[in-house]
Amino acid sequence: MKPVLAVEDLTVTIDTRRGPARAVAGVDWAVRPGETLALVGESGSGKSMSVLAATGLAPRTARVSGRIHLLDTELTGLPEQRRRRLRGRHVGFVFQDPMTSLNPVLTVGRQVVEAAQEHLGLTRRAARSRAVELLDLVGIPSAGQRVDAYPHQFSGGMRQRVVIAMALACEPDLLIADEPTTALDVTTQAQIVELVADLQRRLGTAVVWITHDLGVVAGIADTVAVMYAGRILEQGPVDAVFGAPSHPYTRALLAARPDPAAGDADLVTIAGAPPSPLDLPPGCAFWPRCPVRGDARCEHEMPPLVPVSAGHQVRTFYPQATDRRD
Amino acid sequence: MARFVIRRLLQSAVVLLGVTLVVFLLLQLVPGDPVRVALGTRFDPQTYEALRARAGLDQPLVVQYFDYLRRALTGDLGVSFRSGRPVTAIVLERLPATLSLAVTAVLFAVVIAFPLGIVSAIRSGSLVDHAARVFSQFGVSVPDFWMGIMAILLFSGVLGWLPPSGYVALTEDPGRWASHVALPAATVGLVTASILTRFVRSSMLEVLSEDYVRTAEAKGLRTRVVVLRHVLRNALIPVVTVVAVQLASLLGGVIVIEVLFAWPGIGRLTYDAVAARDYPVLQGAVLLVAALFLLVNLVVDILYARLDPRITVK
Numbered sequence: 001m002k003p004v005l006a007v008e009d010l011t012v013t014i015d016t017r018r019g020p021a022r023a024v025a026g027v028d029w030a031v032r033p034g035e036t037l038a039l040v041g042e043s044g045s046g047k048s049m050s051v052l053a054a055t056g057l058a059p060r061t062a063r064v065s066g067r068i069h070l071l072d073t074e075l076t077g078l079p080e081q082r083r084r085r086l087r088g089r090h091v092g093f094v095f096q097d098p099m100t101s102l103n104p105v106l107t108v109g110r111q112v113v114e115a116a117q118e119h120l121g122l123t124r125r126a127a128r129s130r131a132v133e134l135l136d137l138v139g140i141p142s143a144g145q146r147v148d149a150y151p152h153q154f155s156g157g158m159r160q161r162v163v164i165a166m167a168l169a170c171e172p173d174l175l176i177a178d179e180p181t182t183a184l185d186v187t188t189q190a191q192i193v194e195l196v197a198d199l200q201r202r203l204g205t206a207v208v209w210i211t212h213d214l215g216v217v218a219g220i221a222d223t224v225a226v227m228y229a230g231r232i233l234e235q236g237p238v239d240a241v242f243g244a245p246s247h248p249y250t251r252a253l254l255a256a257r258p259d260p261a262a263g264d265a266d267l268v269t270i271a272g273a274p275p276s277p278l279d280l281p282p283g284c285a286f287w288p289r290c291p292v293r294g295d296a297r298c299e300h301e302m303p304p305l306v307p308v309s310a311g312h313q314v315r316t317f318y319p320q321a322t323d324r325r326d
Numbered sequence: 327m328a329r330f331v332i333r334r335l336l337q338s339a340v341v342l343l344g345v346t347l348v349v350f351l352l353l354q355l356v357p358g359d360p361v362r363v364a365l366g367t368r369f370d371p372q373t374y375e376a377l378r379a380r381a382g383l384d385q386p387l388v389v390q391y392f393d394y395l396r397r398a399l400t401g402d403l404g405v406s407f408r409s410g411r412p413v414t415a416i417v418l419e420r421l422p423a424t425l426s427l428a429v430t431a432v433l434f435a436v437v438i439a440f441p442l443g444i445v446s447a448i449r450s451g452s453l454v455d456h457a458a459r460v461f462s463q464f465g466v467s468v469p470d471f472w473m474g475i476m477a478i479l480l481f482s483g484v485l486g487w488l489p490p491s492g493y494v495a496l497t498e499d500p501g502r503w504a505s506h507v508a509l510p511a512a513t514v515g516l517v518t519a520s521i522l523t524r525f526v527r528s529s530m531l532e533v534l535s536e537d538y539v540r541t542a543e544a545k546g547l548r549t550r551v552v553v554l555r556h557v558l559r560n561a562l563i564p565v566v567t568v569v570a571v572q573l574a575s576l577l578g579g580v581i582v583i584e585v586l587f588a589w590p591g592i593g594r595l596t597y598d599a600v601a602a603r604d605y606p607v608l609q610g611a612v613l614l615v616a617a618l619f620l621l622v623n624l625v626v627d628i629l630y631a632r633l634d635p636r637i638t639v640k
Contacts, residue, residue, distance in 0.1 A: 055544075057540065057543060057544055084546045084547075084548070085546055086546070087544065087546045088544075088545050088546015088547065089546065091544075093541065093544040095537060095540070095541060095544075097537060100536065100537035100538065101537040101538055101540075101541045102538055102541070103538040103541070103542070103556050103560070104538075104560070104634070104635070104636055105559050105560055105563075105633065105634060105635060106555070106556075106559075111541075114542075114545055114547065115545035115546060115547070118545065118546065118547055118548075118551070119546060150635040150636070152635070152636045163541075166541075166545075169545075
C-alpha cells in the first residue's frame with residue numbers, strides 16, 4: 001500500500017544566534033494507511049522536528065530539505081497556500097499539552113469544527129452538529145451542552161479528548177500525535193492511548209506517534225524509528241526492533257525502562273548527554289556514550305543504515321556486538 | 327452582571343469619599359490664603375472677614391469638611407472664589423472639551439497603533455517592524471509640547487489647513503469641531519500611539535508563540551484567520567488595560583497641550599485654579615477626574631469579562 005506520508009532524506013537546519021543547528025539530518029520514514037509509526041528518542045533527538053517539518057509547521061528559522069510525499073503530492077517546493085490546505089484537510093494534530101494547545105477565549109465547539117468549516121465548507125448549523133458529533137465520538141459526556149463550554153471548564157484528560165476531536169474534524173488520512181500523553185496523569189494516559197487506538201481501528205487513520213514512552217510503543221505501534229541527534233539509529237517492525245534490538249542505543253533505552261517488579265531498585269540510565277545540534281561529531285553521534293565502542297571508525301565515520309532482517313535497519317558498524325559491562 | 331456593576335459603583339463611592347478627604351487635607355497644606363488672593367488689590371479687613379465667613383473658612387476643619395461633603399452629595403460643589411459661579415457648572419462645562427480631546431486622541435492612537443503593532447509583530451525583524459520601532463521610539467522621546475508647536479507651525483502656519491488653536495463644540499458645528507480638535511488630538515494621540523504600538527507588538531509576539539497558535543496553524547487556517555481569530559483576541563486582553571490607562575490619564579487633562587492649543591478642558595481649568603488658589607474649583611476638578619477614572623476602570627473590568635471567558639464578573 002502507498003504510504004500516507006513519507007519523507008526521504010529529510011534534513012532540518014535551524015539558524016540560531018550561535019550558528020546553524022542541524023535538528024534533523026537525512027531521515028527516511030513512511031507511514032501507511034491504518035498503520036502506526038512510532039518515533040522515539042530523547043528530547044531534542046529530532047523526532048518532533050522531523051514531523052513538524054514534514055507537515056510545514058517547522059519554525060520560520062528552519063530550513064527544510066529532502067522529499068516529502070503526502071498522499072500523492074510532493075510537498076517540497078509547493079506554495080505555502082497549497083501545503084496549508086493539504087495539511088488542514090488530510091492531517092490532524094494532537095499536541096503534547098492540552099492545557100496550552102487550546103485557545104482559551106474560544107468555545108471548544110468552535111475550535112473543534114474550525115478546520116472542517118475552513119476545508120469542507122460546513123455551514124454554521126452543520127458545523128455545530130458536527131462539533132457535537134465529534135465530541136461525542138471522543139467520549140465527552142453530554143456533548144450537546146459541553147460544545148459551548150470554554151477549555152478552562154474541562155479537565156486535562158477531557159481537554160486532550162477535545163484536541164483529538166479537533167484533529168479528526170476533517171476525517172484526516174493521518175493523525176500526528178506529538179507526545180499526547182506526556183502532560184497527563186497515568187490513568188488518563190492509558191485512556192487517551194486506548195481512545196486513539198480505538199478511533200484508528202474504526203476510522204482507518206494512519207498515526208505517527210511521537211513519544212519517549214516505550215511501553216506505549218510496544219502496545220500500539222506497527223513500526224518504530226529510534227532517533228538520536230537528528231538521525232535514525234534503528235527502525236523496523238516493532239516486534240523486530242524490540243525483540244532483537246541491534247543498536248546499542250536501542251538496547252540502552254529498553255534497559256532504561258523502569259521495571260515495576262524491581263521495586264525500589266535504582267533506575268538504569270544512559271550515562272552522558274546527547275551532543276549539541278550546533279556541534280555534531282563527524283562519526284556516530286552516540287559514540288561517546290556507547291557501551292560497545294567498536295573502534296576509531298565509530299568516532300570518525302558515520303555508520304550507514306544497514307538491514308539486519310526484513311524491514312529492520314540499524315545504523316551501526318557492529319550490529320551483532322554485545323554491550324560491554326564495565 | 328448587574329450586581330457586579332452595583333457593587334463596583336458602591337466601591338467607587340468609597341474611593342471618591344477618600345479622594346475628597348485627601349484633596350481637602352492637601353489643600354490645607356498649600357501655602358497662601360485663597361481669600362486674600364481672590365481680593366487682590368481690593369483687600370480690606372472687613373470684606374476679607376465677610377468673604378471668609380461666607381466661604382465657611384472661619385469654621386473648624388472637621389466642620390468645613392462635612393459641610394463640603396453634605397453639599398457635594400446634592401451636587402453642590404461650592405462656589406468659585408474667583409468668579410463666584412457654582413463649581414459644578416464650571417467643571418461640567420469643561421467636560422465636552424476634555425472628552426473631545428481625550429476620545430479623539432485615543433481613537434487616533436488606536437487606529438495607528440493596532441495595525442502597526444500587529445504587522446510589526448507578525449513580520450518581526452522586517453523593514454515595517456524596524457520602522458514601527460523607530461516611530462514609537464520617536465513618539466515616546468520627543469516632548470509633546472514641541473511636537474504640538476511643530477504641528478501648529480506646519481499645518482496652520484505653512485500649509486494653513488487647520489486653525490492653530492481654540493475649541494468649537496461638537497454640537498455647535500461638527501466640521502469646525504473636527505478641524506479644531508485635529509491638531510491637539512494628533513499631538514497627544516501620537517504619544518499614546520507610540521506607547522500603544524509597543525504594547526500591541528509585544529503582546530502579539532507573546533501570543534504568537536503560544537501553543538494554541540500552532541494548533542490553529544496545524545488546522546491549515548489562513549494566516550488572516552489565525553491572526554485575527556486566535557492571536558489578536560488574546561493579545562487584546564492586556565492591551566485593553568493600557569488603552570484604558572491612557573484614556574483615563576487623558577481625561578485627567580493634558581495640561582501643557584491644553585494650554586498650548588488654548589483648549590478649554592479640565593487640564594487648563596486645574597492649572598488656572600492652582601494659579602489662582604481657587605480651592606473649590608480645584609477640588610471639583612480633581613473629584614471629576616477621579617470619578618472619570620473610576621468609570622473607565624469599571625468599563626475595562628466589564629470589557630475584560632467579555633474578552634476573556636476565564637474571568638467571570640460576579
